[in-house]
Amino acid sequence: MSESEGLLGLLSYEVDPLRYDYPRLEPGEVTGMVGDRIPRGCRVLELGCGTGSFLDLLRTHRGADVVGVEPNAERAQAARSRGHSVITGYYDETSAAELGLFDVILFADVLEHMPHPGPVLRLASQWLAPGGCVVASIPNVAHWTIRLSLLRGEFTYAPFGLMDATHLRWFTAQSTRQLFTAAGFKSIALDWSSGAGLGCYQNFPLGVMRTYGLRQRTVRRLVRRWPSVFGFQHIVTASVAPD
Numbered sequence: 001m002s003e004s005e006g007l008l009g010l011l012s013y014e015v016d017p018l019r020y021d022y023p024r025l026e027p028g029e030v031t032g033m034v035g036d037r038i039p040r041g042c043r044v045l046e047l048g049c050g051t052g053s054f055l056d057l058l059r060t061h062r063g064a065d066v067v068g069v070e071p072n073a074e075r076a077q078a079a080r081s082r083g084h085s086v087i088t089g090y091y092d093e094t095s096a097a098e099l100g101l102f103d104v105i106l107f108a109d110v111l112e113h114m115p116h117p118g119p120v121l122r123l124a125s126q127w128l129a130p131g132g133c134v135v136a137s138i139p140n141v142a143h144w145t146i147r148l149s150l151l152r153g154e155f156t157y158a159p160f161g162l163m164d165a166t167h168l169r170w171f172t173a174q175s176t177r178q179l180f181t182a183a184g185f186k187s188i189a190l191d192w193s194s195g196a197g198l199g200c201y202q203n204f205p206l207g208v209m210r211t212y213g214l215r216q217r218t219v220r221r222l223v224r225r226w227p228s229v230f231g232f233q234h235i236v237t238a239s240v241a242p243d
Helices: 030-036 053-062 073-081 093-099 117-125 144-151 173-182 212-225
Strands: 043-047 065-070 085-088 102-108 128-139 187-192 233-239
Touching: 030 053, 030 102, 030 128, 030 233, 043 053, 053 065, 065 073, 065 093, 073 085, 093 117, 102 117, 117 128, 117 173, 173 187, 173 233
Parallel strands: 043 065, 043 102, 065 085, 102 128
Antiparallel strands: 128 233, 187 233
């Protein structure tokens, strides 16, 4: 079954399997915030690496030794065409043993697509090098735009973003912490991206601001004040060793 066939009744049009691409490490947004959590020159495994665009950024800007795992054959081939070492398939006991230890295991907008994210996180925790960590970005289902839609009685799926129709799990800050704690992580740090480029901020009142930078700084202030409401994505850094 193709991805679009699996979305029958959720979307009225086909989705591009290569739709997710990350052009740069943008400060205050998921790419920049995740990139800041990757130590220079470390060994990184990205699970659900897609077309390899994030691997490109980490290799170029962080000097990382990168490896990917991607279940979709078309996306995996796209990543390999960029010169990355990518396994087509899933991260399980066999592939984990084959790949070995990593300084960082990255889940960039991946856990929400998994029917059972907990066991995969637990497995990843067992293959971290000493001092290593898991870094993850996870959409915030408690974002104000979703709250407002629910008040209107709406829950409309989209081809990407917070309401991506391929999401199988939905996370608040509390349930994110619960997920990582249950998977055996002892140190769990959360931050939130702003999502200042969202369409909802192109309208009044923030839409009247002249520059994107000013709009982003304003949204970041709102995120710091009310993270569970204005945070676009949970940015998680977790390790099995306590602080």
